[in-house]
Amino acid sequence: MGRIIMSLASVTILIANYNDEEYIDRCIESAVNQNYPGPxxxxxxxxxxxxxxWEVITSYLKNPTETKVEDGLILESKNIGRFGNTKIMAVQTSNGGPSYARNIGIKYTLEETDIYAILDSDDEMYEDKVSACINLFEMGNGMIGVVYGDYDTVNVATGKIIREFKEPYSRKKLVRECIVHSGALILKEALQDVLEDTGYYDETMRTCEDYDLWMRISEKYIIAHVPKSLTKVRVTGDNSSFIVNQEVWQKNWIRVMEKMQQRSNG
Structure with missing residues (x-):
């Protein structure tokens, strides 16, 4: 594909949900209510x-079409959102973890998508998130693979909101720690360029799967930072990143480093 006119880029907001009945409605509403006028x-x-x-998710689909696929069931409805430019697709599949779920979503939307916006099911996007990031992709003219921003953490127990400032991007910093928020936007071509046997997101990893993806993309594309809060992140104590034990986290972090070294060695 040639240069994308980003003001008209087709964006897919990708939400992987597992047992987030309490928050998934606000997550979906924040996605549907983006002020982005493109597809x-x-x-x-x-x-x-x-x-x-699943009942909460499907309540957002009006007169949906239903398609049975090898991975489960797909429901779709169109012409919603601020500008009547939004389609909702709900995919019901068996449990395979967040990487598997995101890869399934990519599989069934890849053909019609230019940019992916990742959103955790207990988080919310601010209404200008997609628009703010699309501007940077346009400036990069195909060289920017990922755009990320700052975010606000909300303590569910206390209601306290804390602004989390993410560092301006440098690859040296990324190699030391994951400075790119999981809810970043990704150029489709960047995903395709780093596809592995284990998927776009590595399905063998229970955590650090986003860090692994950023590392792979950073070897071929620029990563850019928007210095403003774009996402509201809930901290409940139940978030998957908090309930994975340290041993598993450490194992996957080491795996990210090993994979990077293997790619470097050719």
Whole structure:
């Protein structure tokens, strides 16, 4: 594909959900209510939830079409959102973890997508998130693979909001720590250029899977930072990054470093 006119880029907001019945409604509403006027798809992949998540998700689809696929079930409805430019796609699949769920969402939206916006199911986007990031992609003329911003953390127990300032990007910093927020926007071509046997997101990793993806993309593309809060991140004590034990986290972090070294060695 040639140069994208980013003001008209087709954006897919990708939400992987597992048992987030309490927050998934606000997550979906924040995605649908983006002030971005271009083509927008909100793709929610329910990763085998055991609560009432699927019922909440499907309540947002009006007169949906239904398609059975090898991975499960897809429901779609169109012409919603601020500008009537938004399609909602809900995918129901068996539990395979967040990487698997995101990869399923990418699989069924890849053909119609220019940019992916990743959103965790208990988080919310501010209304200008997509628009703010699209501007940077346009300036990069195909050289920027990922755009990320700052975010606000909300303590569910106390209601306290704290602005989390992310560092301006440098690859040296990224190699030391994951400075790119998981809810970043990704150029489709960047995903395609770093596809592995284990998926766009590495399905063998229970955590650090986003860090692994940023490392792979950073070897071929520029990563850019928007210095403003673009996302509201809930801290409940139940977020997947908090409930994974340190041993698993350390194992996956080491795996990210090993994979980087293997690529460097050719």
């Amino acid at each position: 927008l798809t909100v793709c929610i992949v329910d990763d085998g939830s055991e609560d009432g998540s």
